[in-house]
Amino acid sequence: MIKIIDKRLRATLFRTRLTDAMRLRHSNQSSLARAIGVDRSTISQLLKAPSARLPNAQVVGACAAALGVSADWLLGLTDRPETAADMLASTASLTEAPRALVDEQIFQWHKEAAGYKIRHVPAALPDMLKTRAMLEWEYTPHLGRSTDQAIGASEDRMAWMRAARSDYEIALPLHELDSFARAEGYYSGLPADLRRAQLDRLIDVTTQLYPRLRLSLFDARRVYSAPITIFGPLLAVLYIGRNYMVFRDTERVQALTLHFDGLIREAETTARALPDHLRRLRAALETGPEL
DSSP: OOOOOOHHHHHHHHHHHHHHHHHHTTOOHHHHHHHHTOOHHHHHHHHHOOSSOOOOHHHHHHHHHHHTSOHHHHTTSOSOOSOHHHHHHHHEEEEEOOSSSOOHHHHHHHHHTTTSOEEEEOSSSOGGGOOHHHHHHHHHHHHGGGHHHHHHHHHHHHHHHHHTTOOEEEEEEHHHHHHHHHTOGGGTTOOHHHHHHHHHHHHHHHHHSTTTEEEEEEOTTTOOOOSEEEETTTEEEEEOSSEEEEEOSHHHHHHHHHHHHHHHHTEEEOTTTHHHHHHHHHHHHHHOSOO
16 A cells, blocks of 8 residues: 655655765766756756655656666655666576585575574485485586585585574475385486485484474475475575576565475375384385385
């Protein structure tokens, strides 16, 4: 709802904001007049006239464009001086997503959100829950000789994250864990001994760290999610492959939080029941390929 302001107050607010914008842009009456194609006397009248009259829309728009603010802000229709394009740029951005174990940007986002609950839908099994052998199998083809160094740095950062007092809630597609246990798809060729050790680690971690760490499994045939991480109320990051799409505005962060919470409500296997599910997968590895 638009707040109704007396026309004299609006005119006064316009003059005040125009003056502030000129000061912040290190502009003066002459330079602004040249920028918008009017006489200097016109700008002088805008700044000093005591009447309740406002300039026409063309002059307001030209002043706003020249000074890098929004016309709505000059007229008192919003308290945000940014233009629509600037607001969009500040609330949604693309950040490079390297194919690497240690992602400096992800670590920075975790530090920014220290103490907040972090919600995560990973693209595969979460790196922070993997064994060293699993990480080596997955990343050596891409990182080569630097794999060991990268894993060491990753382990240090994972330790920092676990000490940051942030609760982690992870939602993973049920088929992802089943494919891992069967060594299918992305996990084709993964040796059985690595799978056993990884399942043992998942059992230990999800048992010992519950409820600070909660991992639930949802059925992707009923509900779907792209890989996403929500860092408390601060930002939400959508993984699209070569880039992260980052949202910082409250409305989108809340919408994606509701999406994540819907995955948890629809979970086929809850975080409390997950260790038993993992034990069944672990036992099936001893009896044969059928799970």
